[in-house]
Amino acid sequence: xxxxxxxxxxxxxxxxxxxxxxxxxxxxxxxxxxxxxxxxxxxxxxxxxxxxxxxxxxxxxxxxxxxxxxxxxxxxxxxxxxxxxxxxxxxxxxxxxxxxxxxxxxxxxxxxxxxxxxxxxxxxxxxxxxxxxxxxxxxxxxxxxxxxxxxxxxxxxxxxxxxxxxxxxxxxxxxxxxxxxxxxxxxxxxxxxxxxxxxxxxxxxxxxxxxxxxxxxxxxxxxxxxxxxxxxxxxxxxxxxxxxxxxxxxxxxxxxxxxxxxxxxxxxxxxxxxxxxxxxxxxxxxxxxxxxxxxxxxxxxxxxxxxxxxxxxxxxxxxxxxxxxxxxxxxxxxxxxxxxxxxxxxxxxxxxxxxxxxxxxxxxxxxxxxxxxxxxxxxxxxxxxxxxxxxxxxxxxxxxxxxxxxxxxxxxxxxxxxxxxxxxxxxxxxxxxxxxxxxxxxxxxxxxxxxxxxxxxxxxxxxxxxxxxxxxxxxxxxxxxxxxxxxxxxxxxxxxxxxxxxxxxxxxxxxxxxxxxxxxxxxxxxxxxxxxxxxxxxxxxxxxxxxxxxxxxxxxxxxxxxxxxxxxxxxxxxxxxxxxxxxxxxxxxxxxxxxxxxxxxxxxxxxxxxxxxxxxxxxxxxxxxxxxxxxxxxxxxxxxxxxxxxxxxxxxxxxxxxxxxxxxxxxxxxxxxxxxxxxxxxxxxxxxxxxxxxxxxxxxxxxxxxxx
Amino acid sequence: xxxxxxxxxxxxxxxxxxxxxxxxxxxxxxxxxxxxxxxxxxxxxxxxxxxxxxx
Numbered sequence: 201x202x203x204x205x206x207x208x209x210x211x212x213x214x215x216x217x218x219x220x221x222x223x224x225x226x227x228x229x230x231x232x233x234x235x236x237x238x239x240x241x242x243x244x245x246x247x248x249x250x251x252x253x254x255x256x257x258x259x260x261x262x263x264x265x266x267x268x269x270x271x272x273x274x275x276x277x278x279x280x281x282x283x284x285x286x287x288x289x290x291x292x293x294x295x296x297x298x299x300x301x302x303x304x305x306x307x308x309x310x311x312x313x314x315x316x317x318x319x320x321x322x323x324x325x326x327x328x329x330x331x332x333x334x335x336x337x338x339x340x341x342x343x344x345x346x347x348x349x350x351x352x353x354x355x356x357x358x359x360x361x362x363x364x365x366x367x368x369x370x371x372x373x374x375x376x377x378x379x380x381x382x383x384x385x386x387x388x389x390x391x392x393x394x395x396x397x398x399x400x401x402x403x404x405x406x407x408x409x410x411x412x413x414x415x416x417x418x419x420x421x422x423x424x425x426x427x428x429x430x431x432x433x434x435x436x437x438x439x440x441x442x443x444x445x446x447x448x449x450x451x452x453x454x455x456x457x458x459x460x461x462x463x464x465x466x467x468x469x470x471x472x473x474x475x476x477x478x479x480x481x482x483x484x485x486x487x488x489x490x491x492x493x494x495x496x497x498x499x500x501x502x503x504x505x506x507x508x509x510x511x512x513x514x515x516x517x518x519x520x521x522x523x524x525x526x527x528x529x530x531x532x533x534x535x536x537x538x539x540x541x542x543x544x545x546x547x548x549x550x551x552x553x554x555x556x557x558x559x560x561x562x563x564x565x566x567x568x569x570x571x572x573x574x575x576x577x578x579x580x581x582x583x584x585x586x587x588x589x590x591x592x593x594x595x596x597x598x599x600x601x602x603x604x605x606x607x608x609x610x611x612x613x614x615x616x617x618x619x620x621x622x623x624x625x626x627x628x629x630x631x632x633x634x635x636x637x638x639x640x641x642x643x644x645x646x647x648x649x650x651x652x653x654x655x656x657x658x659x660x661x662x663x664x665x666x667x668x669x670x671x672x673x674x675x676x677x678x679x680x681x682x683x684x685x686x687x688x689x690x691x692x693x694x695x696x697x698x699x700x701x702x703x704x705x706x707x708x709x710x711x712x713x714x715x716x717x718x719x720x721x722x723x724x725x726x727x728x729x730x731x732x733x734x735x736x737x738x739x740x741x742x743x744x745x746x747x748x749x750x751x752x753x754x755x756x757x758x759x760x761x762x763x764x765x766x767x768x769x770x771x772x773x774x775x776x777x778x779x780x781x782x783x784x785x786x787x788x789x790x791x792x793x794x795x796x797x798x799x800x801x802x803x804x805x806x807x808x809x810x811x812x813x814x815x816x817x818x819x820x821x822x823x824x825x826x827x828x829x830x831x832x833x834x835x836x837x838x839x840x841x842x843x844x845x846x847x848x849x850x851x852x853x854x855x856x857x858x859x860x861x862x863x864x865x866x867x868x869x870x871x872x873x874x875x876x877x878x879x880x881x882x883x884x885x886x887x888x889x890x891x892x893x894x895x896x897x898x899x900x901x902x903x904x905x906x907x908x
Numbered sequence: 909x910x911x912x913x914x915x916x917x918x919x920x921x922x923x924x925x926x927x928x929x930x931x932x933x934x935x936x937x938x939x940x941x942x943x944x945x946x947x948x949x950x951x952x953x954x955x956x957x958x959x960x961x962x963x
Contacts, residue, residue, distance in 0.1 A: 440938060
């Protein structure tokens, strides 16, 4: 047997590690800004830094920049060692690295500019979407090339998780991002209304599953045994963990749409599979924690193990909470409230954050061939971080439950006790302040880590290429102990196809029937396409990220219909590319906003929300009064909508702007009656037109019905 | 309302049945195989992360 000499690429690992550290701080700072903007609306500064644009920037930075780079750091380190091979191609490694960082910079520029597709965690517009797909494929090629050249026959469980991640994220990203470009920075989702919502949350939930969970489980299965210096508690459990997790996750998306206009059977399917997810998730958590059996004494003076223990515990908490939240009765409480925000931060701060920190504390000394600068500082970071999580989550759980009960409380006379939504906002503002304190503690801890890691790196010298040696794989290998799973374990291609089939089955069964429903969605005759002005106004609504605080989905509860009006029907959204149901009500639902207030109210409210609604925490949108509406895109937008099947008459694109100005001028003259002088060509007019259109079509049908 | 909508789709009942069947079969197979396997089968594999060439 010949022993081959080769070198591990540590430089790429270090690059991803520093990128992780930098983006962690950036992402947290942006999150902190968003957190402070809620109790202190003055911090919304100008158009580019309103909460509606900052919040997507924060979520994208944390998920794709911080966790993304963290994932690549861990994968590039562990994959090489588990396969006893250098990465397939240095060039591909560096294209992957720089490509990913450029995409992040692209996101950091476009999102504050309001260039957004408005689909949560998939906000980036189509040119960046294409770039993501390309870089992801490069990462995949690099990974599979390494698999082909490996010197270890068996694929350790961590690698299965990596393979499933690569395959599934590609599928999710492509399917959800399908859109028709209108301009370089604007596209319309291929799907509308109910379909769009279903595809988005199939994606959204699986972004959590396959971007934040499966790769990190792979990292857990590698770095935790490494730090504890003992093999994983049960390898057999990890096989079950893997297959059941990827099989179940893919079905669970519809639990984000309970009580919405999504068909009942899809909701139930989402619930059932979400409940079942508890089993593999906890199997994985127990497997992680039990790996430490007999090594708990080491947790005391080993910083990375401390972080791992909290990370795995947070994983267990979040994956217990998740299935509970998908029970319809619990979801009725949590949905649209801050409970959801608390839940995801247990995952982000606890699971992803702490696992990443643990790996960094272990990896940086390793890469720089030295030991950690200060264990004491790492301990301080640990406690700041843990306290940060506590101060972050508890106030938001409190806020979420408070919101729900205030929203639904009736007086003895059978009317809402808090008919003014604002009362329920003012009540939770102190909780928002506490949450911002929690976030600050967490960030402070992370800054301590940055100092510690830089000091560590300075004390050592980077080993850019680490020497290693291993025997080459025998060419004609004959298996003697042919256990069934070995068949797939040895073959990355089969593993890829296996995981692909598993996730495609789930995805297709979930999505296809809804597409068949498309032709059967009860069309409401009175629901008409938006006028050109309303369409432009809607795009402003999308641009400003209004959906980050306002839902457009009245659920069929008495306390919602009482507050907002008729509950939302699937047929009302057939022209909504993309859907704007939202997932959070920091402000009230807007689906029945049309006709509720005069135009002048909206004008003054957008100019200065606090004068119209004292105590409101909404940012001012005064710039819309100054900014001209860009009507050069109208024709292209109408044509794109026609391509998507929206029934505008043939050749309507040519005269759309004429109709647009007509409607705009009538709104302007209506405003003038109330003493407001504004030109019809301002953005505010288009937005008012859209807001006044929201949810009114269905009322027209009622009037006709009663006349008949 | 949804029932009416969905009943207009041909053979809609096949979807939930199909998902249940493949789920059930899949889990039974994975479960049986894993339970049948011996712990020792995986001993060397589970030690893969612990191997270091130059520690």
